[in-house]
Amino acid sequence: MGKQKIIPILAMAILLVGIISTLYVYAIQINKDTITVNGQEYTYDTLLLLGGEKTIETVDGEVAGVSLENLVKSIGIDCTSCNKYTIKAADGYQKTIEWDVLKTGVLSKESRVYFPDTPKALWVRDVVEIEVN
Amino acid sequence: MDKRLIAGVLVFGSLWGFSEVIIGTGLQNANLPYGAIMTGCFAISFLVLSRMIFRRPGMQLGMGVVAGGLRIFNPFVGCHLCSAIAIMAEAAIFEVIWYKMSSDFSDLKTITLQSSMGVATAYLVYVGGYVTTQILTPIVGGVGFYLENLIIFMPRILASGLLPAILGAAVLPVILQVRKLDFTLKDRLYYPTALGLTLLCWVGVIGFSVILG
Structure with missing residues (x-):
């Protein structure tokens, strides 16, 4: 041919x-208004109550949001450093990260995760789930 | 190696890198699909134009290295090395796709063939660059690469290549019409022009990065 x-x-x-x-x-x-964290559905306001607010410095300036470190600790994960965490977006995009990275990040009101010392490819947008593996 | 060829690599590679950084950033700020437009229009144009003028396989790979070098100054997704390597990967994919193409483009006689080649080139170059970035960014960022993340995201990557493919279908026939024009520069003008254009691109990109950064 x-x-x-x-x-x-x-x-x-x-x-x-x-x-x-x-x-x-x-x-x-x-399409949903809640975020699943370790199998449980939460609204952003509930996540804010659980994790508290934290402000971090990123390459795009200061970003405030739910402290991912405090959030994971507050939902009853015994050994936070023993797990990997997969952050999933509404369009299927997902990134798996270790505790050492996750604990530095925040989840903003716009449902995007930010980390101070990582490439932007890890700043997942439109987060719908944080899976604990 | 032919001096004209080296100058060509520098000029076209610099123009490609310049457009990626300056025009790409402008498109991104305007909330336009900059990745698709950059690949489907600009990358394809520079790669095919240079192949048309110089008719030398392998040249586009050199262009990718030069363009990648410029991209380091203004990386997307915040990863310098990933951005540079993604552009080089795009150039390598172009070389593979066009490896068996005749140097006089006699294989692409009809508009159908030209558009089809535009579709294939733009799509595969875009998707290849995207996958390269998805693999390299977490590795270089030190967070590890997980194959399952890439597999689950593949439908999205394959879908995102549709717009560059459509743009490539329109752009390639237009670029190939340039064959009918006769651009010839005498040597005493060619090298200064090449040097001037290259310097302009590099100064522009570095200056732009300094202003932003």
Whole structure:
């Protein structure tokens, strides 16, 4: 099969993959007002009561939010350093981090996590769940 | 190595890096899909134009190194090395895709073939760069790479490549029309022009980074 046939077929396959993936992403998008932490649903205000507010310095300036360290400790995790924590976004994006990183971060009112000394790729937006592994 | 080729690598690589940093930042600030536009329009344009003018496989990889060097001054996702390597990965992917393409572009005679090649190039370059960033950023950031995180996010990555693919479909036929124009610079103008453009790009990017930072 020559290039004259392969190239258009490849392009059509790629567009098909792109379209199907787009439809799938929209179908699995999670829309909710609460955040699941270790299997329990919480509103942001409840999380603020549990974890308290903390302000950290990031490359984008000061950010205030729920202290993730105090939040995890307050929900009854015995050995916080023994676990890994997966932060999940509404669109499927997720990052798994160790306790040493998690404890430095905050969860803002806009449902985004911030960490002072990490690449922005770890600042998950539209957080819907913090899973304890 | 041919001096004109080295100058070409420097110029086109610098222009690519310059557009990534300056124009990309502007698009991001305007809340536009800057990644898709940068790859589907600018990256494809520079890569294909340089291939058209110099007809030398491997040159685009050199351009990626130069553009990556500029990206270090203004990284996205806050990771200098990741940004640079992602651009180099995009250039490497382009080289692989265009490896068997004839140097006179006679394989792309029709608009259909040109658009199809634009789709394939833009999509694979964009998705490849995205995946590279997703792998490298947590590693370089010291938080570890978890394959399951990438696998779960793959549908989103594959979906995000659709816009660059559509842009590439439109851009590549337009770029290939440039073949019909005759741009020739004499040597006494070529090297000063190349040097001037390269310096302008680097000074612009470094100055921009200093102002921001």
